[in-house]
Amino acid sequence: xxxxxxxxxxxxxxxxxxxxxxxxxxxxxxxxxxxxxxxxxxxxxxxxxxxxxxxxxxxxxxxxxxxxxxxxxxxxxxxxxxxxxxxxxxxxxxxxxxxxxxxxxxxxxxxxxxxxxxxxxxxxxxxxxxxxxxxxxxxxxxxxxxxxxxxxxxxxxxxxxxxxxxxxxxxxxxxxxxxxxxxxxxxxxxxxxxxxxxxxxxxxxxxxxxxxx
Amino acid sequence: xxxxxxxxxxxxxxxxxxxxxxxxxxxxxxxxxxxxxxxxxxxxxxxxxxxxxxxxxxxxxxxxxxxxxxxxxxxxxxxxxxxxxxxxxxxxxxxxxxxxxxxxxxxxxxxxxxxxxxxxxxxxxxxxxxxxxxxxxxxxxxxxxxxxxxxxxxxxxxxxxxxxxxxxxxxxxxxxxxxxxxxxxxxxxxxxxxxxxxxxxxxxxxxxxxxxx
Amino acid sequence: xxxxxxxxxxxxxxxxxxxxxxxxxxxxxxxxxxxxxxxxxxxxxxxxxxxxxxxxxxxxxxxxxxxxxxxxxxxxxxxxxxxxxxxxxxxxxxxxxxxxxxxxxxxxxxxxxxxxxxxxxxxxxxxxxxxxxxxxxxxxxxxxxxxxxxxxxxxxxxxxxxxxxxxxxxxxxxxxxxxxxxxxxxxxxxxxxxxxxxxxxxxxxxxxxxxxx
Amino acid sequence: xxxxxxxxxxxxxxxxxxxxxxxxxxxxxxxxxxxxxxxxxxxxxxxxxxxxxxxxxxxxxxxxxxxxxxxxxxxxxxxxxxxxxxxxxxxxxxxxxxxxxxxxxxxxxxxxxxxxxxxxxxxxxxxxxxxxxxxxxxxxxxxxxxxxxxxxxxxxxxxxxxxxxxxxxxxxxxxxxxxxxxxxxxxxxxxxxxxxxxxxxxxxxxxxxxxxx
DNA sequence: CATGAATGAGCATTCATTCAT
DNA sequence: TATGAATGAATGCTCATTCAT
Numbered sequence: 001x002x003x004x005x006x007x008x009x010x011x012x013x014x015x016x017x018x019x020x021x022x023x024x025x026x027x028x029x030x031x032x033x034x035x036x037x038x039x040x041x042x043x044x045x046x047x048x049x050x051x052x053x054x055x056x057x058x059x060x061x062x063x064x065x066x067x068x069x070x071x072x073x074x075x076x077x078x079x080x081x082x083x084x085x086x087x088x089x090x091x092x093x094x095x096x097x098x099x100x101x102x103x104x105x106x107x108x109x110x111x112x113x114x115x116x117x118x119x120x121x122x123x124x125x126x127x128x129x130x131x132x133x134x135x136x137x138x139x140x141x142x143x144x145x146x147x148x149x150x151x152x153x154x155x156x157x158x159x160x161x162x163x164x165x166x167x168x169x170x171x172x173x174x175x176x177x178x179x180x181x182x183x184x185x186x187x188x189x190x191x192x193x194x195x196x197x198x199x200x201x202x203x204x205x206x207x208x209x210x211x212x213x
Numbered sequence: 214x215x216x217x218x219x220x221x222x223x224x225x226x227x228x229x230x231x232x233x234x235x236x237x238x239x240x241x242x243x244x245x246x247x248x249x250x251x252x253x254x255x256x257x258x259x260x261x262x263x264x265x266x267x268x269x270x271x272x273x274x275x276x277x278x279x280x281x282x283x284x285x286x287x288x289x290x291x292x293x294x295x296x297x298x299x300x301x302x303x304x305x306x307x308x309x310x311x312x313x314x315x316x317x318x319x320x321x322x323x324x325x326x327x328x329x330x331x332x333x334x335x336x337x338x339x340x341x342x343x344x345x346x347x348x349x350x351x352x353x354x355x356x357x358x359x360x361x362x363x364x365x366x367x368x369x370x371x372x373x374x375x376x377x378x379x380x381x382x383x384x385x386x387x388x389x390x391x392x393x394x395x396x397x398x399x400x401x402x403x404x405x406x407x408x409x410x411x412x413x414x415x416x417x418x419x420x421x422x423x424x425x426x
Numbered sequence: 427x428x429x430x431x432x433x434x435x436x437x438x439x440x441x442x443x444x445x446x447x448x449x450x451x452x453x454x455x456x457x458x459x460x461x462x463x464x465x466x467x468x469x470x471x472x473x474x475x476x477x478x479x480x481x482x483x484x485x486x487x488x489x490x491x492x493x494x495x496x497x498x499x500x501x502x503x504x505x506x507x508x509x510x511x512x513x514x515x516x517x518x519x520x521x522x523x524x525x526x527x528x529x530x531x532x533x534x535x536x537x538x539x540x541x542x543x544x545x546x547x548x549x550x551x552x553x554x555x556x557x558x559x560x561x562x563x564x565x566x567x568x569x570x571x572x573x574x575x576x577x578x579x580x581x582x583x584x585x586x587x588x589x590x591x592x593x594x595x596x597x598x599x600x601x602x603x604x605x606x607x608x609x610x611x612x613x614x615x616x617x618x619x620x621x622x623x624x625x626x627x628x629x630x631x632x633x634x635x636x637x638x639x
Numbered sequence: 640x641x642x643x644x645x646x647x648x649x650x651x652x653x654x655x656x657x658x659x660x661x662x663x664x665x666x667x668x669x670x671x672x673x674x675x676x677x678x679x680x681x682x683x684x685x686x687x688x689x690x691x692x693x694x695x696x697x698x699x700x701x702x703x704x705x706x707x708x709x710x711x712x713x714x715x716x717x718x719x720x721x722x723x724x725x726x727x728x729x730x731x732x733x734x735x736x737x738x739x740x741x742x743x744x745x746x747x748x749x750x751x752x753x754x755x756x757x758x759x760x761x762x763x764x765x766x767x768x769x770x771x772x773x774x775x776x777x778x779x780x781x782x783x784x785x786x787x788x789x790x791x792x793x794x795x796x797x798x799x800x801x802x803x804x805x806x807x808x809x810x811x812x813x814x815x816x817x818x819x820x821x822x823x824x825x826x827x828x829x830x831x832x833x834x835x836x837x838x839x840x841x842x843x844x845x846x847x848x849x850x851x852x
Numbered sequence: 853c854a855t856g857a858a859t860g861a862g863c864a865t866t867c868a869t870t871c872a873t
Numbered sequence: 874t875a876t877g878a879a880t881g882a883a884t885g886c887t888c889a890t891t892c893a894t
Contacts, residue, residue: 019857021384036251038336041885051859056886112335118394122325123397125252132395140388151373161411166387175353176381181331183338199376206420232874254868264876266870275868445853463676464762469890477855479891488889538761544820545758548751549677553821558821566814589838592813600805602777607757608771609764633845638806657876680864688882692866701864853894863887870880 020058023048027055028069032113036120041064046049063124070127073113081105084146090155090209091201097143098172098192098197105173106180108187111123115181140165156208164208171200233271240280245326248390249279249333261284276337279376283340286326287347292319295352297301297359303368303422304414310356311385312403318386319393321400353378369421383411431488433525446484449474454495455500458539462492462546490535491549496553499539500560508565510572513541516581517627523569524598524614524623531599532606534613541607567592650727659697662687667708671752675705675759702763709766712752713773719743721778723785729794729848730840736782737811737836739827745819746811747826778805795847803847810839 025046030039041062045052068189082097097161105114113131121128144165150156158164179185188196239261243252254275256392260264263384272278306403326344359376363369371377389409392398401409452474456465463464466489470480485491508523539557547554572593576582584590602622605611614622665687665760669678679703684691721736744753752770760767783804789795797803816836818824827835 034336035250035332037248039347040883042883052859052885053859053861053887057857062885115331115335118328119248121394121396122248122328124247128396132392132397136391136395137397143336160412163388164408166391166415167384167416170383170387171380174383177383178349178379179345181242181334182349183334183341184345195377199373203253203380203416203420207416243888253866255866258877265868266876266878267867270874455765459761461676461758461761463674466887468887471856478889479855479857480853481892483853539831541761544754545674546822547822548754549673555823556822558818558823562817562821565807586838589814589835592817593839593842594811596809596816597806600809601782601802604775605771607760607767607805608775609760609767610771612774616701622802625799629806629842679862681862691864692880693878695865696878813893856894857892857894859889859891861890863890864885866884867882868878868880870879871876873878 011042017058023055023058023065024069024072026050028066028072031066031069032116035116036062038173051175053134066120066124067127070113070117070131073117074131077113077135078105080139082142084142085205086146086149086153090150090205092199093146094168094204095197098200099137099167099193101169102172102176102188102193102197105177106187106193112181129173140169143169155210157210158208164204167206168200171203172197174200217289230269230271232263236271236278237267237282237285239263240278241285243278244282245329248329249275249337273406274401279333280337280340281325283330283344286330287344289327290317290348291351293352295355297355299359299362299366303363303418306359306412307381307417308410311381311413312406314352314382314412315385315401317390318390319406324392331394353382356382368423370423371421377417381413381417384416385410387413443484445476445480449476449481449484450495450498452476453500453516455496457492458542458577460543461542462550462585474487493550493553496539496543496557497545499543500557502532503539503561503566505563508568509538510568510580512575516576516631518632519572520594520627521623524594525619526627527565527595528602528614529620531603532619538607541542542609559582566595569595583636584634587623590630594626597629598623600626642801656697657687658693662689662694662697662704663691663708663711666704667711668710670705671755674755675701675763692773705759705763706766709752709756709770712756713770716774717744717777718754719778721740723781725785725792729789729844732785733807733840733843734836737807737839738832740778740808741811741827741832741836742814743813745826745832751820757820779808782808794849797847803843805840807843809844811836813839 023044026046027039027044030044030047033039034043035062041052041055044065045055048055059068082100084093084097091184117128117131140162144161147156147158147161147164149162151158174190174196176185176192180187181191236257239259240257240351243257243260243284254265255279256270258268261268268278271401272281275284293313295313296308296358297306300397319325330341330344353375359372360369360371360374364371387409389401389405449470452472453465453470456470456473459465460469465537466607467478467481471481474481481491485494506526508526510523515627543554543557547557562568570587573582573584573587573590575586576586600622602614603616604615662683665685666678666683669683669686672678673682680691680694683704684694687694694704698707698851719739721730721739723736745751756767756770760770779801783800785799786795786800789801813835815827815831816818819826
C-alpha cells in the first residue's frame with residue numbers, strides 16, 4: 001500500500017523509477033560494449049526501449065548518463081561482500097576472496113566496467129577516481145583491515161598491510177586480467193582462476209606467514 | 214637528380230618514408246593523449262604538420278593509422294632490452310627488471326599506450342591481442358626464460374615459470390598501476406617504485422628461492 | 427456543487443476562463459521577453475504555473491497561443507484612452523498624447539510587444555497586420571479624428587489629417603524609438619521623452635497651426 | 640595575372656573568397672526571409688548551393704554567419720552616399736535625401752534587414768547596437784552635419800541638429816515604415832514616398848527655416 | 853479538465869573521407 | 874605526391890505535441 005502510494009507519487013527524477021532503471025540497463029549494455037565514444041544516444045535509446053527524448057528526461061546529457069552508470073556500478077560492486085570472518089582459517093579466506101575478486105574483475109560477457117572506466121579516465125578523471133576509490137581502493141582497504149587483524153592475532157607478519165593487500169590482489173590477477181582486458185583471452189574459467197589464486201595464496205603465505213620456529 | 218629519381222620510384226607504402234614517420238609521430242601524440250575516438254584526423258594532421266589529405270596517402274583510414282601506431286609502439290616496446298644476464302645476482306636482476314617494467318607501464322605525461330590500447334580492445338580485438346602478445350606476453354616470456362635458467366641453475370624452485378613471471382610483474386604493479394591508470398594518482402615517483410619493487414622481490418624470493426637446508 | 431456543475435459545463439474555449447487568463451499572462455511574459463522562437467512551451471507552462479498538457483487544452487498550438495497573446499495585447503492597447511477632449515488646449519493635448527504614446531511604445535523592462543510582433547510579421551503576416559491595424563492605425567485614426575475636429579474648429583490648417591497624425595507620432599519617436607528597439611539605448615527617461623515630445627509639438631504647430639495675420 | 644595569382648593563393652578564411660560570397664548571398668536571403676531562428680543551416684546550405692559542412696568551413700557557427708550577414712549589410716548601407724552638397728538648395732537636398740532614405744528602409748522584396756535585426760536585438764544586443772550605430776545613427780550624424788552647415792550659413796535656425804535630423808527622418812517614415820514593417824502594407828511606391836517626403840519637408844522647413852522679416 | 857511522461861522530428865554541429873588541382 | 878576545399882552521414886540534444894491516467 002505504501003509502496004503503491006510511492007509509485008503513484010513517483011516523479012521523473014525519482015532515483016528508483018522503473019523507466020530510469022530501464023534506461024540504465026540499456027545504457028550500461030551499450031556503454032560497456034562500445035565504450036563512451038562508441039555508444040550513441042540513439043543506440044542507447046534503442047537498447048533501452050525508449051525514445052531518444054526520454055533519455056534526456058531522466059539524464060541531463062550523455063556524460064550524466066554515463067556517470068550514473070558508473071555510479072551504479074560503483075554502488076553494486078561496493079556492496080560485494082567478501083567474507084573476512086576471522087573465525088575461518090587464513091587459507092580459505094584468501095582463496096575465497098581471491099576467487100571472488102577475480103570473478104568480479106574478469107566478468108565474462110563482453111561489457112567490462114573496468115575497461116570502460118579505464119578507457120575514459122584520461123578525459124573524465126573524476127569518474128576514474130571515483131571508480132578506483134570506491135571499488136578498488138575500497139576492497140583493498142577492507143582486505144587490509146582483515147590482514148591487520150591477522151597480524152594482531154599473531155598469524156601474519158606484515159609491515160605494510162595496504163601494500164600486502166594490493167600485492168595479493170595483483171598476484172591473483174597474474175596471467176588472467178591482462179589477457180582478458182586486452183581481449184587476448186576470454187574470461188578465465190573457474191579452474192584457471194582456482195589455479196592462479198592458489199598459487200597467489202602460496203606466494204603470499206610464504207612471504208607473510210609467521211613461520212613456526 | 215638521383216634523389217628525384219628515388220622519389221619518383223618511392224612507394225607510398227614505403228615503411229621508412231620520412232613523411233610516414235612524421236605522420237606516425239604526430240598521430241601517436243594525439244592518439245595517446247585523446248584516445249582513438251577523441252583524436253580527430255584534423256588534429257592529427259595538424260600535429261604531424263601535414264595536410265589531412267596526405268594522411269590518406271599513407272594510411273587507408275583512421276583505423277589503419279591507429280593500427281600502425283600501435284604496431285610501432287609494439288616494435289619499440291618489444292625492443293626494450295631488460296638485463297637478464299645470468300652473471301648478475303638474482304636480487305639485482307629482479308629489482309632492475311621490476312623498476313624498468315613499472316617505469317614503462319606508468320610512463321608519466323599523459324599518453325599511456327597501455328590505456329589507449331586497453332580502451333579500444335573491445336572494438337578492435339586484434340589490436341588488443343597484438344599489443345598484449347607482442348609487448349606484455351613477450352616480456353613475460355623473456356622473464357620466464359630467465360627464471361627457467363635460474364631454476365636449472367638451482368637458484369630457484371618454480372613449477373610454472375610463466376605464471377611466476379607474471380606474478381612478479383603483477384606484484385610490482387601493486388598500489389601503483391591501478392591508481393595511475395584510473396587517474397586516481399599521478400605517475401609514481403622512482404622512490405615509490407623502488408619501495409614496491411623491493412617488496413615484490415622479497416615476496417617472490419620468499420616463495421621461490423630455494424631455502425638453504 | 428454549483429461550482430462543480432459550472433466546471434462540468436464550462437467550455438475549454440471559454441474566453442474568460444481563469445485558467446485561460448493565467449496561461450495568457452504567463453505566455454505573454456515569456457513571448458515578449460524571448461520572442462516567438464525563443465519561447466518554449468515548457469517555459470511558458472512553468473511561467474503560467476500549469477502543465478504543458480494544459481496549454482493544449484486551451485490553445486490549439488504554439489501559434490494559436492501566440493496569436494491569442496497578440497490579440498490580448500491588441501485589445502488592451504486599443505483600450506488605452508488618450509485624452510482628446512476638445513476643451514483642453516492643443517498644446518496640452520499634444521504633449522500628453524505624445525508622452526503617453528512614447529511610453530507605451532518604449533515600455534521599459536525588456537518585453538516589447540512592438541518588437542515581438544515586428545519580428546514575426548514576415549512569417550505571420552496576419553498577426554502583424556492585425557497588430558498594426560488595431561493598435562497603431564487605430565491610434566492614428568483617433569488622433570486624426572481629433573485633428574479633424576481642430577481643423578473644423580479653425581485652430582489648425584491640415585490637409586491630410588491621417589498623415590499629420592502619423593507625422594506627429596513619428597516625430598515624437600525621434601531619437602528615442604530606434605535606439606530603444608535596436609538595444610542601442612535603454613528605455614528613455616520621462617525627461618528625455620518630455621524634451622523630444624516638446625520639440626515635436628513645436629514642429630507640428632509650426633507647420634499646422636493657423637498663424638494670426 | 641595578379642588576380643589569378645591571388646585566386647591561387649586564396650584560402651578559406653579569405654574575406655573575399657567566391658564561396659564565402661556565395662554562402663553569404665544564400666544565407667542573407669534565408670535569414671532575411673525567415674529570421675534568425677526561422678532559418679535553418681540546412682536551408683541556408685541549400686540556398687547557397689553548398690553542403691552543410693561547407694558552411695562551417697567559412698563560419699564558426701550560425702551566430703557567426705548571421706553576424707557576418709549583418710556586418711555586410713552594415714558595410715553596404717554605410718556606403719549609401721547621400722548628396723549633402725551645400726551648393727544645392729535645401730528643398731532639393733531634403734527631398735532627395737528623404738526619398739533615398741525611405742527607399743533604403745522600405746526595400747521591397749521581402750527580406751528586410753531592419754526587421755531581421757530588430758527582431759534579434761533583444762537576444763543579440765551587440766548586433767542590434769552595431770547595426771543601429773553604423774547604419775541609422777551614422778546617417779543621422781551625416782545629415783545633422785549638413786544641417787549644422789546650413790545653420791552656420793544662416794539658412795536654418797536649429798537648436799539641436801541631431802534631434803532635428805532624426806525628426807526629419809522619422810517624419811519621412813510617417814504612414815510608410817510602420818505598415819511596411821508590420822506587413823500591413825507592401826513596400827511604398829515612389830509616388831507615395833514622394834508625397835510623404837514632400838510633406839515632411841514642408842513641416843521641417845516650417846519649423847526650422849529662418850523666416851524673412 | 854489537468855497532468856506530465858513519452859515521443860520523434862528537427863536542429864546545429866562535427867568529422868572521416870574524397871578528389872580536383 | 875601533397876594539398877585543402879568540399880562533402881554528407883552521423884551525433885548529441887531540444888521541443889512542440891500527444892495521450893493514458
